[in-house]
Amino acid sequence: xxxxxxxxxxxxxxxxxxxxxxxDEIINHKKTIKSLKSFLNTPxxxxxxxxxxxxxxxxxxxxxxxxxxxLGRTWRDHTLELNASDERGIQMVRERVKTFSRHATxxxxxxxxxxxxxxxxxxxxxNAQTALRRIMEANSRIxxxxxICNYSSKIIPPIQSRCAIFRFSALSHEDVAEYLCExxxxxxxxxxxxxxxxxxxxxxxxxxxxxxxLQTASTLGKDVDEKVxxxxxxxxxxxxxxxxxxxxxSGNFLEARVKLYELLNKYGLSGTDIIRQIHRxxxxxxxxxxxxxxxxxxxxxxxxxxxxxxxxDIQLSALLAQFTKFNVERGNRN
Amino acid sequence: xxxxxxxxxxxxxxxxxxxxxxxxxxxxxxxxKHWKPGSKSVLLYGPPGTGKTTLVQVVSxxxxxxxxxxxxxxxxxxxxxxxxxxxxxxxxxxxxxLYNGAGSxxxxxxxxxxxxxxxxxxxxxxxxxxxxxxxPIILAANDPWNPKLRLLRRSCEMIRFYYVRPPKIIALLKRxxxxxxxxxxxxxxxxxxxxxGGDVRSAINDLQSVIGERxxxxxxxxxxxxxxxxxxxxxxALTGIFFAKNVKEAIQSFNNSKIDYxxxxxxIHDNLPLQYSDPIVLASAYNAISRxxxxxxxxxxxxxxxxLKYAIEQMTAGISTIKKxxxxxxxxxxxxxxxxxxxxxxxxxxxxRGICERVGVKCHVSRKAANxxxxxxxxxxxxxxxxxxxxxxxxxxxxxxxxxxxxEIGRNN
Numbered sequence: 001x002x003x004x005x006x007x008x009x010x011x012x013x014x015x016x017x018x019x020x021x022x023x024d025e026i027i028n029h030k031k032t033i034k035s036l037k038s039f040l041n042t043p044x045x046x047x048x049x050x051x052x053x054x055x056x057x058x059x060x061x062x063x064x065x066x067x068x069x070x071l072g073r074t075w076r077d078h079t080l081e082l083n084a085s086d087e088r089g090i091q092m093v094r095e096r097v098k099t100f101s102r103h104a105t106x107x108x109x110x111x112x113x114x115x116x117x118x119x120x121x122x123x124x125x126x127n128a129q130t131a132l133r134r135i136m137e138a139n140s141r142i143x144x145x146x147x148i149c150n151y152s153s154k155i156i157p158p159i160q161s162r163c164a165i166f167r168f169s170a171l172s173h174e175d176v177a178e179y180l181c182e183x184x185x186x187x188x189x190x191x192x193x194x195x196x197x198x199x200x201x202x203x204x205x206x207x208x209x210x211x212x213x214l215q216t217a218s219t220l221g222k223d224v225d226e227k228v229x230x231x232x233x234x235x236x237x238x239x240x241x242x243x244x245x246x247x248x249x250s251g252n253f254l255e256a257r258v259k260l261y262e263l264l265n266k267y268g269l270s271g272t273d274i275i276r277q278i279h280r281x282x283x284x285x286x287x288x289x290x291x292x293x294x295x296x297x298x299x300x301x302x303x304x305x306x307x308x309x310x311x312x313d314i315q316l317s318a319l320l321a322q323f324t325k326f327n328v329e330r331g332n333r334n
Numbered sequence: 335x336x337x338x339x340x341x342x343x344x345x346x347x348x349x350x351x352x353x354x355x356x357x358x359x360x361x362x363x364x365x366x367k368h369w370k371p372g373s374k375s376v377l378l379y380g381p382p383g384t385g386k387t388t389l390v391q392v393v394s395x396x397x398x399x400x401x402x403x404x405x406x407x408x409x410x411x412x413x414x415x416x417x418x419x420x421x422x423x424x425x426x427x428x429x430x431x432l433y434n435g436a437g438s439x440x441x442x443x444x445x446x447x448x449x450x451x452x453x454x455x456x457x458x459x460x461x462x463x464x465x466x467x468x469x470p471i472i473l474a475a476n477d478p479w480n481p482k483l484r485l486l487r488r489s490c491e492m493i494r495f496y497y498v499r500p501p502k503i504i505a506l507l508k509r510x511x512x513x514x515x516x517x518x519x520x521x522x523x524x525x526x527x528x529x530x531g532g533d534v535r536s537a538i539n540d541l542q543s544v545i546g547e548r549x550x551x552x553x554x555x556x557x558x559x560x561x562x563x564x565x566x567x568x569x570x571a572l573t574g575i576f577f578a579k580n581v582k583e584a585i586q587s588f589n590n591s592k593i594d595y596x597x598x599x600x601x602i603h604d605n606l607p608l609q610y611s612d613p614i615v616l617a618s619a620y621n622a623i624s625r626x627x628x629x630x631x632x633x634x635x636x637x638x639x640x641x642l643k644y645a646i647e648q649m650t651a652g653i654s655t656i657k658k659x660x661x662x663x664x665x666x667x668x669x670x671x672x673x674x675x676x677x678x679x680x681x682x683x684x685x686x687r688g689i690c691e692r693v694g695v696k697c698h699v700s701r702k703a704a705n706x707x708x709x710x711x712x713x714x715x716x717x718x719x720x721x722x723x724x725x726x727x728x729x730x731x732x733x734x735x736x737x738x739x740x741x742e743i744g745r746n747n
Contacts, residue, residue, distance in 0.1 A: 010729075011696075011729070012722075012725045012726050012729040012730075013696070013697060013708075013726065013729070015697055016696060016697055055703070055707070056707075060698050060699075064698065081698065083694065083699075083700040083701075084700075085700040085701070085702050085703075086694065086700050086701050086702075119698070119699075119700065120700050120703075125635065126635075206707075208699075208707055209707055212707060212708065212711040213711065215711070215715070216711040216714050216715050216718075219714070219715050219718040219719035219722055220718060232711075232714060235713075235714045235717075235744075236710035236711055236713075236714050237710065238710075251613060253607050253613065253616060254607050257607065261671065261672065261675055265672075265675045265676065265679045265683070266679055266682065268683060268686050268705050269705070269706065270702060270705075270706070273706050302624075305624055305627075305628055308628045308631050308632070309624065309627040309628045309630070309631040310627050310628075310630035310631040310633075310634050311599070311600075311603075311627050311630070313603070313672055314599070314600075314603050314623055314624060314627045315624055315627060317603060317620060318617075318620040318621060318623060318624035321613070321616050321617040321619075321620035321621075322617050322620075322621075324613040324616065324617065325613045325614050325616070325617035327613070328613045328614060329614075
């Protein structure tokens, strides 16, 4: 398979520099891309779209490609990019959409419609989504929405039924490797096989993280191998996560909680991030396999509570308390 | 007299000096002017420091009544009331004419505080006096809905006193400062008024205690005062919650404190490991807090506030009912470290937010995604490769402070 890029010369971060400029440049999601391309020929038949899938799989890229290819040279004037996790409340979304529609309508010309790309739309509450549905209806004559989310199940059915839904699965390891090698070649890097593997181990199918890892690794030299990647990964992940787990598991709850507060406040990590990293680190600990599985079960329970609860610091502290208790009970068993 | 309490020194002498509660004043004077034997007595009620006692004193003074006052510091058993109030109430109008005055008024302050269990006859005796009295009788209470006062409410006209609004309190505090020659920061008055919750007396007391001997009033001193009060409140409430004997007592301890449920949740969370050192007890207690937090999460999503009771039960009784090692109250931490930390890290968080916003615009991601997927890499780049770092800085239009921040956190790792 041949990957070709038209590189954006001014972009410094590689994720932008090598972001696909047309749907043809997206090598994975064959079926999805084929359906999307059919809209390019008859734009006015394009419904609202809903892209669902994990991070770094090309949802935003696909949406931007559609904008560029459908709306032509002036695509930026007719595209409104919003991120539901940044915009405070539906009121803001409504205002922005309203002013955008009003501003952009007059010059519609030979442009089929205005495009509103709403990223992370599953971050909106049910009420906000209901309001969004009305906004979509009120603007549907002159605007199309592309909603992007991780989980389509978090989007209310009335919105789903108004959209054509496209699912983006995680990139296969081969596809990620393909992209990484292509970029390495363009940037004059020597990327070894074990280097590729190390990046994929760290990033799974998330291409955005993979490319960021590669670019960061390139700052240590032109040769990128496993050792370099691991060094970068180590520097990029806050060491506090492991320290926190070790303190909790050695019975020092108070110090573990201080580490947690640092991760939340100093590093500004979200609870979900922290729990994901805890989960990853637990399997690297020097513990018997049974203990790891039992800890993972506890983590799973609190991951669930994190989503249900109101305060991340409380749920994560409760998790650490369970770790401390686990340590005592295991001591008693042995 | 330097030791004089300002709340006494500045107690109003004339009617116009009493601030707030205009309607109550008018109703009261009208009642008094039209009172004749057989009329209802009056019950003034409302929160402390809103001018009930002052009004009675000022009015009787201005209209020339002889005020016979009994308050909570007097012994008010049935016998005491009968022997003091009885003869006055039976005072005949002839007696009034002979002595050439407007006569007496009988004032029983703080009636909700009297008549304990051992003195059930007290109310009965008082009711009898009210029925037969020849002089106006005035009662005052904070909580008139106390079941003990049920019968009294029937034979009295009820006059309600409300909290005094902040602007009136501020004006009064300013006047006092002028008279005392105190140099004051204007914002401090608003804080004091806010903190008093409409209680004029406590506002004046606070004012005096903050100023002390120094003749200056500063905002920071006032803030510290508020924190001190809340610290005492927190100590009491947490002791009450941790050591409650039953579910009801635990919830009651929370209800009695002035801390709102959110602050209380964080305060309990922060102090749990200080109270419980046994990991198994701590884990159970945290499980209860975690459950409470889940209810709060559901309330936030659904706005179903009827769930609040479950959350409060878990965060109070859920903790106190755990079987635990013998412990005693410790010195509880307040405000919670989370809030302290938010204050300390504010400038860092603002910087980070600024960086994430710029990344978000350029790389089509949310601030959150920028924080997790870009920032960790940027800090490594900024520490390894100054050329690339400066290219990125100008591409993202980072300012010097932001660049400094990225270099700094990169070095720390």
